[in-house]
Amino acid sequence: MSDAKIIDGKATALSLRARVAEQAQAFADAAGRLPGLAVVLVGEDPASAVYVRAKERASAEAHIGGTVHRLPATTTQEELLALVRALNADTTVDGILVQLPLPPQIDAHAIIAAIDPEKDVDGFHPINAGRLASGLPGFVPCTPLGCLMLLKDYHDHLAGLEAVVVGRSNIVGKPMAQLLLAESCTVTIAHSRTRDLFGAVRRSDIVIAAVGVPELIRGDWIKPGATVIDVGINRVTLPDGKTKLIGDVAYDEAIEVAGAITPVPGGVGPMTIAVLLRNTLVAAHRKTGIALDERTL
Numbered sequence: 001m002s003d004a005k006i007i008d009g010k011a012t013a014l015s016l017r018a019r020v021a022e023q024a025q026a027f028a029d030a031a032g033r034l035p036g037l038a039v040v041l042v043g044e045d046p047a048s049a050v051y052v053r054a055k056e057r058a059s060a061e062a063h064i065g066g067t068v069h070r071l072p073a074t075t076t077q078e079e080l081l082a083l084v085r086a087l088n089a090d091t092t093v094d095g096i097l098v099q100l101p102l103p104p105q106i107d108a109h110a111i112i113a114a115i116d117p118e119k120d121v122d123g124f125h126p127i128n129a130g131r132l133a134s135g136l137p138g139f140v141p142c143t144p145l146g147c148l149m150l151l152k153d154y155h156d157h158l159a160g161l162e163a164v165v166v167g168r169s170n171i172v173g174k175p176m177a178q179l180l181l182a183e184s185c186t187v188t189i190a191h192s193r194t195r196d197l198f199g200a201v202r203r204s205d206i207v208i209a210a211v212g213v214p215e216l217i218r219g220d221w222i223k224p225g226a227t228v229i230d231v232g233i234n235r236v237t238l239p240d241g242k243t244k245l246i247g248d249v250a251y252d253e254a255i256e257v258a259g260a261i262t263p264v265p266g267g268v269g270p271m272t273i274a275v276l277l278r279n280t281l282v283a284a285h286r287k288t289g290i291a292l293d294e295r296t297l
């Protein structure tokens with residue numbers, strides 16, 4: 001019988017969204033306008049279109065204003081740079097998000113570097129990555145910050161715990177490792193070239209799986225009682241032709257061993273959008289100088 005606590009990311013995300021909505025309304029009362037988020041979607045990637053629609057809906061519900069800019073898949077790098085520069089200059093835009101992935105003719109690094117770091121609510125700009133690594137205030141990428149919020153719901157103290165982050169992307173793995181380090185965890189960053197992945201996972205009190213390989217991490221790799229945060233969102237086709245989302249962790253096995261675990265879907269995913277709204281609210285306050293106690297979010 002499993003006794004792992006199932007970490008309900010959907011519920012935590014809804015409660016964060018409600019707090020953002022309340023503060024966004026208060027911001028609008030003080031500033032005379034809503035916090036503004038500009039979302040840019042280039043091309044027709046079906047998953048990206050779903051995520052952008054979800055962001056649009058969640059923004060409206062949380063009293064975050066703004067626009068979605070939908071550009072064709074043939075958009076050039078110069079055209080996208082021109083839009084980013086226009087959004088940087090627009091005083092009603094507090095946050096800018098360019099949905100990833102971008103089409104192959106566009107260099108994502110160049111686009112991210114062109115975003116005003118003070119409007120970079122994705123936290124992907126090298127200035128914000130450097131601030132995070134240096135312990136300075138900035139913007140932290142939405143998915144890892146959401147993972148940290150879920151972890152903090154289950155641990156009063158993270159200091160001294162062994163944590164492994166499986167995956168080293170700029171979007172999740174690297175910032176996640178920095179956040180855990182800032183909480184005084186002992187952090188291992190593992191990846192496809194790690195020789196003893198089993199050993200790194202097996203000794204860890206916290207496992208963050210963000211590698212994009214369906215069910216790579218098996219139940220018997222998990223240290224009994226560990227907290228498992230599964231960032232993987234892998235769509236797989238079943239024998240009957242239907243598709244299903246599964247994580248990077250073999251959930252049915254891990255739930256028998258872990259102390260707490262996030263499901264897929266309904267774990268980390270919903271936190272990504274809730275934190276985006278939170279970061280936009282924070283950006284609006286920082287830009288206007290209107291006070292906000294960020295710890296209440």
Ligand SMILES: Nc1nc2c(c(=O)[nH]1)N[C@@H](CN(C=O)c1ccc(C(=O)N[C@@H](CCC(=O)O)C(=O)O)cc1)CN2
Pocket residue numbers: 050051097098099100101122142143233245264265266267268269270271272273
């Ligand atoms: N500019 C960005 N691009 C991308 C980011 C990002 O943070 N910024 N992250 C991902 C996609 N993403 C948001 O953009 C995202 C992914 C997943 C979810 C989510 O709620 N997932 C659900 C399942 C949804 C489904 O059925 O497909 C869940 O896990 O429960 C939200 C946002 C890449 N690009």
Ligand SMILES: [Mg+2]
Pocket residue numbers: 001002003004255256257258
């Ligand atoms: Mg058990």
